[in-house]
C-alpha cells in the first residue's frame with residue numbers, strides 16, 4: 001500500500017483530530033527544521049531539559065514591550081498560535097537577523113496553514129524590533145512548495161528511529177540538548 005503523503009496526513013489530522021496516525025507540525029518544529037534537525041528529533045520525543053530560559057540564552061526571546069502595535073493572539077487546532085495585526089496581516093517578531101530563515105519558514109507555514117486548513121488567505125510581516133526592520137512575506141506558489149517540502153522533511157526526521165548526527169553550529173552553545181551532543 002502506498003504511504004500517505006505527509007502533507008495530506010497533516011491536513012487530514014487537522015480535519016479529524018481523532019485519527020490514529022495523526023501528524024501535527026507546530027511553528028517551533030518548523031524553526032527547528034531549519035536550525036537543527038537533530039534538535040527537531042529530540043523535541044519530537046518530548047525530551048525536555050531545563051537549562052534556564054533557553055530562549056533568553058539563545059537570543060530568541062522577544063521583548064513583548066518592543067512592539068506596541070495592537071495585535072490579537074489566535075490559537076488554531078492547538079497546533080499553531082499566531083499574532084494578527086489590525087490590518088489582518090500575520091505578525092512574526094524576531095529579534096535578530098541571524099534567525100531570519102527559521103522565522104520566515106515558521107511564518108510561511110502559518111500562512112499555508114491558514115490557507116489550507118482554515119480557508120483564509122493572509123499576508124505576513126516579519127519584524128525585527130531591535131533592528132527596526134520589517135519584511136513583507138507572501139505565500140507565493142514557490143513558498144507553498146517550500147512549506148510542503150519542509151512538512152515532508154519534518155515527517156521524515158521525526159519518524160526515524162534515531163536522531164540525525166550532531167553537527168557543530170553556532171547555536172549549539174545555547175541549545176538545551178548541548179550535553180547530549182557534545183559531552184563525552
Ligand code: SF4
Nearest residue numbers: 036039172175178181
Ligand atoms: S547541540 Fe547543536 S547539534 Fe546538538 S541538538 Fe543542539 S543545535 Fe543540534
